[in-house]
Amino acid sequence: MSYTNILSEIEDGICTITINRPSKLNALNTETIAELHEAFKEADHDTEVKVIIITGSGEKAFVAGADISEFADFSVRQGEKLAAKGQAQLFDFVAHLATPVIAAVNGFALGGGLELAMAAHFRIASDNAKMGLPEVSLGVIPGYGGTQRLPQLVGKGRAMELIMTAGMVDANQALTYGLINHVTSQEELLPLAEKIAGKIMRNSSVAIASAIAAINAGYEDGENGFETEITEFGKCFGTADFKEGTQAFLEKRKPEFPGQ
Structure with a gap:
C-alpha cells in the first residue's frame, strides 16, 4: 500500500514505519494518523513481521506534535471527538497490538509525538532527543493518552510537573525517569532498535x-x-x-x- 505521509518497509521480519513530513517536523495530522493506523494494521496482520519499529524522518524530530492548524477553531464536542477518534484509531490501537512495537525517538517528541512513543511497547532515543507534553501552553491538555501513560511510566509527581510546566526533558533525563530504555547516537539509533528486535524475534x-x-x-x-x-x-x-x-x-x- 502506498502512503503520502509515511514510509513502511519490511526487511528480515522487521517492519520499519517512518513518519515522513520533514517540512512539518513530522507533525501528526488526521491524514497521517489514518495512514499510521493502516500501516500498523497491515504489519500486524503480516505473518512475516515479528517486530515493528516506529520512527521519524530526518534528524530533528520523531514527531514535533499535532498539526494545530487542523483544530484551532474546534468546538467542545469536536474536541472530544478528535481525542476519542485519535485514541481508538492509533494510540490505543498501537498499545494493544500483538506485534511488539519499538519507538525509535530520533529528535523532538512533543505532544502527540510523545503520546505516540508512549503508546509503543517501549522506547529508545538518540542523544539529541527531547520529550515533553506542552499542551497546557496552548490552553489544552494532552488528549491522546498522555495524562494516563506518562504517570504510568514516570510516576504521578514527575508527570504532573512535566505536564503543568509544559517542559521538556532530554534523552538522559528521560532515561533516568524510566520514560525510555536506552540512549544512543543518532547514527546508531535504528541499528540498536534492530538489534533489540533481533533478540525479540528469537522468541515465540x-x-x-x-x-x-x-x-x-x-x-x-x-x-x-x-x-x-x-x-x-x-x-x-x-x-x-x-x-x-x-x-x-x-x-x-x-x-x-x-x-x-
Missing part, C-alpha cells in the same frame, strides 16, 4: 502476544492483570510454539518457533 511470537495482553491488563480499569496472566499462561499450553519450545529445551537445541 505467540507467547509475546500473550505477554503484551497480560501486561496491558494490569493498567486497565476493570481488568485484573493477574487473572489475565493466568488465562494467557494457560492458552500458551495449547500452542505449537509451547510444544516446540519445551521440546527444544529438553533436547538441548535452539527452538524453531512456528508462530502458532
Whole structure:
C-alpha cells in the first residue's frame, strides 16, 4: 500500500514505519494518523513481521506534535471527538497490538509525538532527543493518552510537573525517569532498535502476544492483570510454539518457533 505521509518497509521480519513530513517536523495530522493506523494494521496482520519499529524522518524530530492548524477553531464536542477518534484509531490501537512495537525517538517528541512513543511497547532515543507534553501552553491538555501513560511510566509527581510546566526533558533525563530504555547516537539509533528486535524475534511470537495482553491488563480499569496472566499462561499450553519450545529445551537445541 502506498502512503503520502509515511514510509513502511519490511526487511528480515522487521517492519520499519517512518513518519515522513520533514517540512512539518513530522507533525501528526488526521491524514497521517489514518495512514499510521493502516500501516500498523497491515504489519500486524503480516505473518512475516515479528517486530515493528516506529520512527521519524530526518534528524530533528520523531514527531514535533499535532498539526494545530487542523483544530484551532474546534468546538467542545469536536474536541472530544478528535481525542476519542485519535485514541481508538492509533494510540490505543498501537498499545494493544500483538506485534511488539519499538519507538525509535530520533529528535523532538512533543505532544502527540510523545503520546505516540508512549503508546509503543517501549522506547529508545538518540542523544539529541527531547520529550515533553506542552499542551497546557496552548490552553489544552494532552488528549491522546498522555495524562494516563506518562504517570504510568514516570510516576504521578514527575508527570504532573512535566505536564503543568509544559517542559521538556532530554534523552538522559528521560532515561533516568524510566520514560525510555536506552540512549544512543543518532547514527546508531535504528541499528540498536534492530538489534533489540533481533533478540525479540528469537522468541515465540505467540507467547509475546500473550505477554503484551497480560501486561496491558494490569493498567486497565476493570481488568485484573493477574487473572489475565493466568488465562494467557494457560492458552500458551495449547500452542505449537509451547510444544516446540519445551521440546527444544529438553533436547538441548535452539527452538524453531512456528508462530502458532
